[in-house]
Amino acid sequence: MAERASKTVSVASIRSPVGRDGILDVAARLFREQGYGPVSLRKIAEAAGIKAGSIYYHFGSKDEIVVAILDAGIRAVHEKMRQAVLGHPDGAAAAAILRAAIRAHLRALLDVSDYSSANVRIFGQVPQSVRDANLPTRRAYEAEWDNLLTRLQRDGALRRNVDIRRLRLMLIGALNATLEWFDPERGSVEALASTYADVFLDGILEQREV
Missing domain, CATH: 1.10.357.10 (Tetracycline Repressor, domain 2)
Incomplete structure (x- = not known):
């Protein structure tokens, strides 16, 4: 039981609190303002207020x-x-x-x-x-x-x-x-x-x- 709870917490910690749509909203604004090249996953994460690794829950x-x-x-x-x-x-x-x-x-x-x-x-x-x-x-x-x-x-x-x-x-x-x-x-x-x-x-x- 404790092991299952531990796994649940682990998966939840990976999930972005912003969500897929929130990441897309932030990324769309950045791409519109700055173009393709200057915008990195790290920059998207910073603008969304999340850790860069959280993006990989939704996008590869x-x-x-x-x-x-x-x-x-x-x-x-x-x-x-x-x-x-x-x-x-x-x-x-x-x-x-x-x-x-x-x-x-x-x-x-x-x-x-x-x-x-x-x-x-x-x-x-x-x-x-x-x-x-x-x-x-x-x-x-x-x-x-x-x-x-x-x-x-x-x-x-x-x-x-x-x-x-x-x-x-x-x-x-x-x-x-x-x-x-x-x-x-x-x-x-x-x-x-x-x-x-x-x-x-x-x-x-x-x-x-x-």
Whole structure:
């Protein structure tokens, strides 16, 4: 009986009081602020107020934490975008649907959490093995956009000669790049989303009669 109690105490002492989600929250903030390289397991543990060894109860390595953060970041944006599109009834104007999708992506990226921001900031810095592990989640979100754009093209809302893949790459790339310069003190996410939607949907040149 005493031996069983001793084992219970031993296992409990390894378990992190912060928990798996708490470790991820701290790590996501650090990766967003500092990038991939400077953030170590020891730094994550110090920021979480736990011993470095406690992390191993939940994660086998730093890169395992990174994969979880990358996946969570994309899923957060994916879910917001999907719900925004589903919120429009059948037959809704293509412009309204695309505006909603653009707005949802930017809100999730800039407002929701450290996860989506960390995803964009560190993806280009992580090892190829981490990128490969994150690929299914990333591909699922890209497919969501491809399906939406293809449907709008099939319905005649997008020009037939528009390359869907290139349009999606340009659109998501432009939206993600806002992390590098957007300042919430100088404008709202809503205004930013409206501006981006105007450019993508209406263009930048005045239409002049010839």
